[in-house]
Amino acid sequence: MFNLPIGLRTKVAILSLFLLCLPWLGYQYVWEMEKYLRHGQEKTLEGTTQALATALHERPKLFNNQASFLTQVKKGRDLYAYPLSGPIRLDGKRKDWQAYWHKALEYGESNQLYKRDPNQPLTVHFTHMVGKYAGYLYAFFEVRDPHVIYRGNNTLSIDKNDHLAIATLAPDGQFKRYIVSTMKDGWISAFKLPNDPKQTTPVVPEIKIQGQWRKTAQGYNIELRLPLAMVGSKLGFAIYDVNDANTKQLDAIVGTSAIDDVNKLGTVLVPSPEIEQIIKGMGHNHSRIWVLDNHGRVLARSGNLHDNQNNWARSFTKKPDQNLWQHLKQQYLHPLYSKILITPPKDFIDTLQDSTLLEGSYISTALTGQQGSGWRLTPDKKAVVLAAASPIWIDNNVMGVVVAEETTHGIRTLRNKALEQLFDMIITVMGMGTIALFIFASSISSRIRRLRDDAEQAIDSQGRITRHIIASSNRDEIGDLSRSLANIVSRLSQYNHYLENMSSRLSHELRTPVAVVRSSLEHLSLQPLAPTANKYVIRAQEGVNRLSMILNNMSEATRLEESIAQAETEIFPLSDVISGCIQGYQLTYPQHQFTLTMPSHAIFITGVPEYIAQLMDKLIANALEFSASNHPIAISIDTVDPTKSEPLEKGKSDRSKQIQISVFNQGPPLPDNMAEQIFESMVSVRHPEYLPPNTSQHHDKPHLGLGLYIARLITHFHHGHILAQDHTQVKTQQKGVEIQVKLPITEPIS
CATH class of the missing domain: 2.60.40.1190 (Immunoglobulin-like)
Structure with a gap:
């Protein structure tokens, strides 16, 4: 699996998803509330039927002219x-x-x-x-x-x-x-x-x-x-x-x-007109009322289920004031709620609307002398109807039943309104909470990124301390980390400063004893010595010369670093400088062969010609040490195709248009993981396994690993890039090492 980086803001955003539990908990709470409301509606409806039945108790004249006293009713006959x-x-x-x-x-x-x-x-x-x-x-x-x-x-x-x-x-x-x-x-x-x-x-x-x-x-x-x-x-x-x-x-x-x-x-x-007059007043309670005889036949009826909204939803009939929040709710939230919350329909099918005979377990219960209630679903499954029944007593006999019916539309409307208000509040809390967490995570991540950028800018690609980290004054963990890093960088800066000045101090301190030893050996060589003693004097003089060369190399890098900071640049033809250097190398090293490939036209860069010559000296010296005398050293200069970019203004450098200087020597490949480290200071690879067999004449020379380090200093001064890689020439199929130096081209001023 891929190990994808996840930032703090992403993690906080993921953690904020747990806030989605709030709507679920609220939804479950409202459902529980609806159960209690239904129970309350059931008890309220039973109270309505009991109150109406009380008004009909012990009034036999209302039932004398009916079939209430029959043991049974036969359809078609009655x-x-x-x-x-x-x-x-x-x-x-x-x-x-x-x-x-x-x-x-x-x-x-x-x-x-x-x-x-x-x-x-x-x-x-x-x-x-x-x-x-x-x-x-x-x-x-x-x-x-x-x-x-x-x-x-x-x-x-x-x-x-x-x-x-x-x-x-x-x-x-x-x-x-x-x-x-x-x-x-x-x-x-x-x-x-x-x-x-x-x-x-x-x-x-x-x-x-x-x-x-x-x-x-x-x-x-x-x-x-x-x-x-x-x-x-x-x-x-x-x-x-x-x-x-x-x-x-x-x-x-x-x-x-x-x-x-x-x-x-x-x-x-x-x-019965008399019973209808009695229950007519009950029509204002938003319930449908039935009065039945003891055979379930309808004696009177009042009300309509389709006009029924009952008392549960009356408090929500008032329209709220139209403000910005209400406008946003009506425009964006309510369309979303309408897809989640089902609005109670008013066009449901009521098969009992014109019924003359009612049946049901709640009616049977009421005919036995007890209150009963029940729930039923309309045939189209759009509405749930609650019915309650209470008995009518005459001379300790149940002579009829009062039935009251209501739909649950009012409770469902109340539930929907409660869920809408709950969702409004939850969305507001979640939105504000998420924004707050996102701002908090952004603040933390920005401080961490700023600390990371300061740490990266404090040390350059060569490991030098270029700037100090400004310690944070915040009293939290990130502030403590910032102060710790600032303290670490400060101590590393002092240590690097000591190391950088050590070579100059060391060379300065060693020159005096080396001069004393040299003068002493010169005086000693003037004295008559035995042949065996003269041999040791000569070896001592060779050691002093070797030590002087080491001091000169150490001083060269230090002087170059100091002079680069004060050098004045100019526009000059690079090809002329390199071709002149190659001619000098051919005269200096006649036993080696040098090949130069470069464009016919002049190529200009901005810099210091002497530094470029010194750069070539270091590159050629490195190639000579790792190349046998019978193998040529190939130098090539290549440019980027000028048709791929716009022409430059005169006197302006363009880093996208570069000239590439390549120095190739046939020989052993680069050591593993050393392609970048060979350009560091005091890094040298001179093990015999990395040298050609016939280069033993170079083994006695001191090698401090400063040559390619100086080459990199000069390259960076000219805003270029240097790299080393194993290479195989296409034409000769020769394997070796190629060092490439890429420098930006400058359009000369006419």
Whole structure:
């Protein structure tokens, strides 16, 4: 794996990611809060139902006219009058009933009361429903009968044809029956029958029963209404079917219940206006209220779930003041929140909106005399509905149930608002915390980088102390490190100064004893000595000469360093200086061969010609020591292609345009890891394994490693660069060492 450097700011940025735990913790806290809010909503809703049930306790008159005292309710026999949104136009058409028609009931084989021939199929069926509006009971019958037989124009009989029979236990306790029979399509004719079920002769026409008879392709429709004052707690309808107009025999009877006996009648439940008035005031609590009988049938209803926001979210309905922060939230944060937090939808499907019968475990619990509650999910899974139920007591019997329903939209809205405020605060804290940590890390890293730069600038590439580190006054760890480094650099500077001046002091101190020894040997050589003693005098003189040469070399480097600081530069042709030097080397060392390759045009640089000549002296001297006499020393001068850069102004140097001086000698390669160190002071590689076999004539010369060190001093003075590398010549395939010196070119002033 790659070991990538990671800065302090990056590390602090990574550590600041732990701040992301704050939103998660806040989110979990709000979820826990929502659980408690739901529990509180459940208890509040149970309290609402209990308060309303208390208002209905021990009021039997509200339930006497209903089916609350029946042991069970049978669908189809026990009717429910649905509340209608408006009056029905009595035209015999189903148009006004279309919105409620999905609640209509089908009557057929299972509802036949009489059949003349059991072996013949039943030919009459009907679909039926009743509704209530403004003191009237409306009824609609869609009858499928292939043979419609009307009452004759000249007959007094009203039951020898297709007709509708109605029976009810009137509010006054009397069993009353009616027949709806007609001679043709149009306005119906209703007749009141005798109280005795065995008699069918009509007594008087009943003008309070109004409606229309309309023939259809499948049979006929009957649409009618009668006042609620005529209808008691029991009610039954029956269709009488006659198929032969000649015999006028009754073929079948299909009805909601038997109508010949008051005890066989079914019940009819008409939503109680009294109960509706009681719960109407509860509609302001933003809950939907149901009042059910002990069979789960709806007696009254108030409220709507779609308009329900309940009390939990009221505090957030007020719009906040529009300031800059609110504008930023609306512009940038809320679109982000809308993707994370789901806004409670208002267009959910409520299948119980027009229900007439409610079921559920909470209702069953309430019918046993205990409070109950439950949660349910709407069919489209967009809303969660909470329902609570409380029993209604009459004479220690549960006669009904009060049910209250609310959605959790209010709590979800409250949760979303709480999360938004929490996220706003967390984002602010995280932003400010991250910025503070980033500024803190930037301050620390900048101080460390500044200390690093001071340490690097305090020591040059040769290891010299060029400047001191300014100690920091801060009382922290970085300040302590700065003061420690400043103290270290100061002591190293003193030590380097001592080492740099040691050679000059040493050469100065040694010259006097060397001169004394030299003069003593000269005087001694003038005295007559034995042949054996004369030999030792000669060896002593050679040692003194060698010591004098060492002192001269040490003094040369010191003098050059001092003179470079005061040297005056000029523009001169480099090629002329180098070619002149090569000619001198050829005369000085006739046993060696020198080759020079350089451009035909003159190349100018800015510097000191004498220093360049001294540079070449050191390079050639190094090449001679590591090259055999029968191998030539190759010197080449190359320039950069001038088309790759813009022309220079006259008298200006350009370091991007350089001239390269290469000195190549065939011989042994460079020692390992010595390509840079050979240019250091007092570094010399003169081991026999690094010298050619025939260069023993140089072994007796003193070598202090100052030659290439002086070459580097001169190169740096001319703003150049020097390096040594193993090299193989392309043409001759000779292996050796090449020293390259690169110097910037100067455009001469004409």
